[in-house]
Amino acid sequence: xxxxxxxxxxxxxxxxxxxxxxxxxxxxxxxxxxxxxxxxxxxxxxxxxxxxxxxxxxxxxxxxxxxxxxxxxxxxxxxxxxxxxxxxxxxxxxxxxxxxxxxxxxxxxxxxxxxxxxxxx
Amino acid sequence: xxxxxxxxxxxxxxxxxxxxxxxxxxxxxxxxxxxxxxxxxxxxxxxxxxxxxxxxxxxxxxxxxxxxxxxxxxxxxxxxxxxxxxxxxxxxxxxxxxxxxxxxxxxxxxxxxxxxxxxxxxxxxxxxxx
Numbered sequence: 001x002x003x004x005x006x007x008x009x010x011x012x013x014x015x016x017x018x019x020x021x022x023x024x025x026x027x028x029x030x031x032x033x034x035x036x037x038x039x040x041x042x043x044x045x046x047x048x049x050x051x052x053x054x055x056x057x058x059x060x061x062x063x064x065x066x067x068x069x070x071x072x073x074x075x076x077x078x079x080x081x082x083x084x085x086x087x088x089x090x091x092x093x094x095x096x097x098x099x100x101x102x103x104x105x106x107x108x109x110x111x112x113x114x115x116x117x118x119x120x121x
Numbered sequence: 122x123x124x125x126x127x128x129x130x131x132x133x134x135x136x137x138x139x140x141x142x143x144x145x146x147x148x149x150x151x152x153x154x155x156x157x158x159x160x161x162x163x164x165x166x167x168x169x170x171x172x173x174x175x176x177x178x179x180x181x182x183x184x185x186x187x188x189x190x191x192x193x194x195x196x197x198x199x200x201x202x203x204x205x206x207x208x209x210x211x212x213x214x215x216x217x218x219x220x221x222x223x224x225x226x227x228x229x230x231x232x233x234x235x236x237x238x239x240x241x242x243x244x245x246x247x248x249x250x251x
Contacts, residue, residue, distance in 0.1 A: 004139070005136055005139065005140075008135050008136055008139045009132045009135065009136055011135070012131050012132045012134070012135030012136070012193055013128045013131065013132055015131070015135070015193065016127055016128060016130075016131025016132075016134075016135075016188070016189055016192065016193045017124060017127065017128055017131070019188070019192065020124070020127055020184075020188055042197040042198070042201075045197060045198035046197065046198045046201035046202065048198070049198035049199065049201070049202050050201070050202055050205070053202055053206075063139075067135070067138070067139050067142075067199075068135055068139075070196075070198045071135060071138060071193070071196045071198060071199055072131055072134065072135045072192070072193035072196070073198070074196050074197040074198040074199075075192040075193070075195055075196065075197060076158040076161060076162065076195035076196055076197045076200060076223075076227065077158070077161040077162045077164065077165035077191045077192060077194070077195040077231075078165065078188075078192060079197060079227075080162040080165070080166075080227040080228060080230065080231040081162070081165050081166055081169060081231055083228055083231070084166065084228065084231045084232050084235055087228075087232075088235070099224065102197075103220065103224060106197060106200070106201040107201050107204045107205050107208075107220075108205075109201070110198070110201035110202045110204070110205045111205040111208075111209075113202075114202070114205065114206075114209075
């Protein structure tokens with residue numbers, strides 16, 4: 001159990017810092033109403049976690065990279081916070097495209113990741 | 122300093138998520154991830170809309186708790202993978218239920234956080250009646 005917690009913790013340090021730095025960089029580089037940073041982070045994370053799960057890596061790697069790194073890299077709470085902010089600003093076209101694209105592409109990319117991980121890793 | 126704090130709180134968030142997923146094992150329906158994501162959506166709204174307005178919370182601490190702790194506590198990638206796994210197993214009802222509760226429930230949880238934050242801020246600003 002202790003080893004598992006250490007593995008999750010090590011992955012999480014990298015995951016959370018990557019999200020913070022990448023998110024700030026994307027917001028600076030392409031400022032827009034659409035929450036592009038969280039969107040890209042969540043989609044790439046869904047694909048990567050799919051790859052990892054599909055590869056059938058052993059449980060220590062799953063904890064370090066899956067639960068720790070990718071789990072902390074992607075985020076659900078910011079996604080919802082940004083959605084409510086778009087709703088309150090009455091930017092409903094942006095809101096619906098954000099919600100629709102995140103869910104549909106997130107789930108499809110996870111599936112594609114699992115398939116590719118299974119085939120090639 | 123900001124990065125150290127965010128990393129520290131991020132580790133706490135991820136470890137909490139892991140421990141909850143151990144306590145609530147996935148017997149077909151990913152209840153742990155669902156509860157974590159709904160609770161986190163509510164918490165992040167309260168942190169960003171209420172706690173951040175209180176003078177005793179510095180912007181650095183708010184980023185550490187919000188982006189670090191709650192950001193790492195909740196997760197989108199596990200949600201996506203669990204959804205597609207239920208679809209692969211042809212558990213369409215469970216998959217639809219999971220996606221719908223995450224979608225609508227997460228929005229409602231966050232909205233509730235916004236609403237309560239506004240109420241609590243008004244209470245803070247109102248002159249104290251003794």
